[in-house]
Amino acid sequence: MDEMNGKPVGIRGTGMYVPERVLTNKDLEQMVDTSDEWIVTRTGMRERRIAANDQSTSDLAYEAALEALKNANLPAEELELIVVATITPDLAFPSTACILQDRLGARKAAAFDLSAACSGFIYGLANASALIASGMYKNALVIGAECLSKITDYTDRNTCILFGDGAGAVVLGEVPEGRGFRSFELGADGSGGNLLHSRNKYIYMDGKEVFKFAVKIMNSAAEEALRKAGIAKSEIDLLVPHQANIRIIQYALERLELPESKCAINLDRYGNVSAASIPIALAEADRENRIRPGDKLLFVGFGGGLTWGASVLIW
């Protein structure tokens, strides 16, 4: 069963970038009342990357975009659409996507930002692929990019251990029949907005409540995306989940009856990079040649809004 209408659209190239500076659990022990042992057992995280003072979200996005365009063999001048999913734009306006469009020299491309927190990349994929499937555009660059360190309160141990900076990018375009995106499942529940939001510039989170929501929604969104795609969980070759907490990912693997070897995990090295977590994990899996043509991929994420998204893709 194919729920997607129009031309088949898939991923033609991936890219990623993380800043050089590493913030370890040991470093955090010097900043707040916490321990490496607590962070590793409660979250699975060991270190995260932090942007330099003069680096902003568009700088990280630019590096990831260059790699994705190169891998897709697409000159920037031929790009028709740029979507940047971020909750840490360089400025309120112009959009980070417009800043990037100028730097890339992508003169033909329409450009806009999208705000759906950690689900932003999947929302971006859904929007861009629908515009290509309809025939409006031939290709699109979709990026998840964040400088969460700029909105993290490093005196709050409940949140500062979780977040990092980075960017992941994909180039979308037409693919052969039978390949590409097979389903999208997007959702939102604005009534839960108070559980995870920016307060006085910084991230505020009710960790326990977000955890409960995450476990539930990862399962239901994944199942719905699989159902729409007509694909059984046993057929999944690679799960690419949002990287919020290893325990949330382990619950998802249990429910999908998948071994950890079929999951892209990088939160131990990068923490939670919000909209950038999924595309960074995907780009790494691609770099490591973990994905073969015809493989069935499942993306699933959740975040502030509250929002969630899942998608099935045949590589």
Ligand code: ACO
């Ligand atoms: N170091 C040591 N102790 C800590 C720390 C820390 N860094 N942080 C909290 N604690 C303490 C708490 O104060 C609490 O102490 P208390 O019992 O004396 O009050 C104790 O540890 C246990 O706290 P819990 O909240 O029960 O810890 P939990 O097991 O729930 O783990 C965590 C907390 C890691 C935040 C977890 O709830 C979680 O991962 N939640 C989901 C987060 C998430 O998915 N966010 C995603 C979206 S982000 C976005 O959209 C930008």
